Amino acid sequence: MKNNLTIRLQKTLDQRKQNDLFRSINPSQGIRLNLSSNDYLNLRTHPEVIRASQIAAEIYGTGSGASPLLTGFGPLHQQLLKSLQRWIGKNSGLLFNSGFMANQALIHHLPGPKDLILTDRLIHHSLAQALGHKDRLFHRFQHNDLDHLESLLEKNKKDFDTVFVITESLYSMEGDSPDLVRLAELKKRYGFFWILDEAHALGVYGPNGEGLAKETGVLEHVDIFIGTLGKTLASMGAFIMTDSREVTDYLTNFAGELIYSTFIPPTVAGAALAALDQVQASRQSAEDLRLLSKNFRNQLSETGHKTIAGDSPIIPVILEEPDQVLKIQEQLLEVGIAVAAVRPPTVPQGASRLRLSLHTGVDATNLDEFLDVVNQCGVL
Numbered sequence: 001m002k003n004n005l006t007i008r009l010q011k012t013l014d015q016r017k018q019n020d021l022f023r024s025i026n027p028s029q030g031i032r033l034n035l036s037s038n039d040y041l042n043l044r045t046h047p048e049v050i051r052a053s054q055i056a057a058e059i060y061g062t063g064s065g066a067s068p069l070l071t072g073f074g075p076l077h078q079q080l081l082k083s084l085q086r087w088i089g090k091n092s093g094l095l096f097n098s099g100f101m102a103n104q105a106l107i108h109h110l111p112g113p114k115d116l117i118l119t120d121r122l123i124h125h126s127l128a129q130a131l132g133h134k135d136r137l138f139h140r141f142q143h144n145d146l147d148h149l150e151s152l153l154e155k156n157k158k159d160f161d162t163v164f165v166i167t168e169s170l171y172s173m174e175g176d177s178p179d180l181v182r183l184a185e186l187k188k189r190y191g192f193f194w195i196l197d198e199a200h201a202l203g204v205y206g207p208n209g210e211g212l213a214k215e216t217g218v219l220e221h222v223d224i225f226i227g228t229l230g231k232t233l234a235s236m237g238a239f240i241m242t243d244s245r246e247v248t249d250y251l252t253n254f255a256g257e258l259i260y261s262t263f264i265p266p267t268v269a270g271a272a273l274a275a276l277d278q279v280q281a282s283r284q285s286a287e288d289l290r291l292l293s294k295n296f297r298n299q300l301s302e303t304g305h306k307t308i309a310g311d312s313p314i315i316p317v318i319l320e321e322p323d324q325v326l327k328i329q330e331q332l333l334e335v336g337i338a339v340a341a342v343r344p345p346t347v348p349q350g351a352s353r354l355r356l357s358l359h360t361g362v363d364a365t366n367l368d369e370f371l372d373v374v375n376q377c378g379v380l
C-alpha cells in the first residue's frame with residue numbers, strides 16, 4: 001500500500017536505479033572462484049575450524065542465549081579473549097558482536113564535547129557513521145596524507161582535552177596503508193589518542209599474523225587496536241585491545257552496543273579460537289598471498305588497468321563509471337567468478353571499481369582467467 005513514507009522511499013530508490021547505484025542482496029551460489037570474500041587464509045572451511053565449532057555446539061549449545069553482562073559471556077568467550085590478548089599483547093580487551101558495533105561503540109562513547117576527532121577521509125563506514133553523533137567535533141584529512149594530518153594537529157594542538165586520530169592499517173576499498181611509523185612519530189610529538197582498525201590486515205601481516213602495527217614495530221603506540229573475527233578469523237564478531245583498563249571498564253558500563261545485545265554464539269567463539277591457531281601456523285601461506293597480490297597488481301598495470309600499488313589481498317581495479325563495473329561483474333558471474341562491484345557512495349564519484357579480495361585458495365591461473373573475462377567484456 002502506498003503512503004507518504006513509501007512514496008518518498010521509492011522516489012529515492014528510483015534515483016539510485018537511474019544512476020546504476022541500486023543495491024540488492026542476492027544469494028551467493030554457483031560461484032566457483034570467490035574473489036569477493038575477506039576470508040584471506042581460507043579458514044572458513046578448514047576441518048579443524050569446523051570441528052571446533054561443532055564441539056562448542058555440543059558442549060555449550062548453539063547460541064549464547066543472553067547479552068555478555070547476563071550469562072552470554074561463557075568459558076569459550078573468556079578463552080578467546082585471553083588468547084587474543086596474548087596474541088596482540090595488550091593488557092585489556094573486549095569482544096563485540098561485530099566490527100561495526102565495536103566501532104560505533106568507540107566513537108559514540110569515548111570522545112567527549114571538549115575533544116576533537118581527526119580521521120582519514122576514507123575511513124570505514126562503521127567509524128564514519130558514528131561521527132555525525134551529537135557533540136562530536138571532527139575533521140577529515142586527505143587519504144593517507146599525513147602532512148595534512150600534521151597540519152591539523154599543529155593547528156588544533158592547544159584547543160582540546162583529547163585529540164583522537166582514527167585510521168585503518170589497511171583500507172578496505174583501496175587495499176593501501178598509511179605510513180604507520182610516521183603516525184607513531186606524530187603521536188609522540190602531538191600526544192594524540194590513536195585508534196587503529198586492523199580488520200583487513202589481521203592474519204595477513206605481522207610475524208604471527210597480528211597485523212601491520214606489529215609488523216612495522218608500532219603496536220605499543222596504538223591506544224586502541226580493533227580487530228574483527230569475521231574476516232581472516234573465519235567466524236563473526238570483533239575485539240578491541242588496549243592497555244587502558246579504564247577504556248574497557250567504561251565501555252562495559254556505558255556502551256549499549258555491548259550491553260544490550262545477545263552475545264556472540266559459543267560456536268562462533270570456538271571457530272575463532274581454532275582459526276587463531278591456524279593463522280599462526282599459516283605464515284608461509286600469508287607470504288605467498290602477498291607475493292601473488294604484488295605480482296597481479298604489476299600484471300594489471302602492465303596491461304593498462306588502473307590499480308593501486310602494494311601487496312595486500314585487496315586489489316581495486318578502478319574503472320570510473322558504475323555501469324562499467326556492473327556489466328563486468330555480471331559477465332564474471334556468468335562464468336562462476338564472484339567479484340565486488342563497488343560504486344558510490346561506498347567510493348567517491350568517478351572511482352567505481354571492481355574490488356578483488358584474494359585468498360590462499362587463489363592462484364595466478366585463476367587471476368589470468370579473471371583478466372581474460374574482463375578484457376573480453378569490451379567495457380574498457
Ligand SMILES: Cc1ncc(COP(=O)(O)O)c(C=O)c1O
Pocket residue numbers: 097098099100101103124126168172197199200228229230237238
Ligand atoms: C575496516 C573495517 N572495519 C570494520 C568493519 C566491520 O566489521 P564487521 O564486518 O565485523 O562488522 C569492516 C567490514 O568490512 C571493515 O572493513
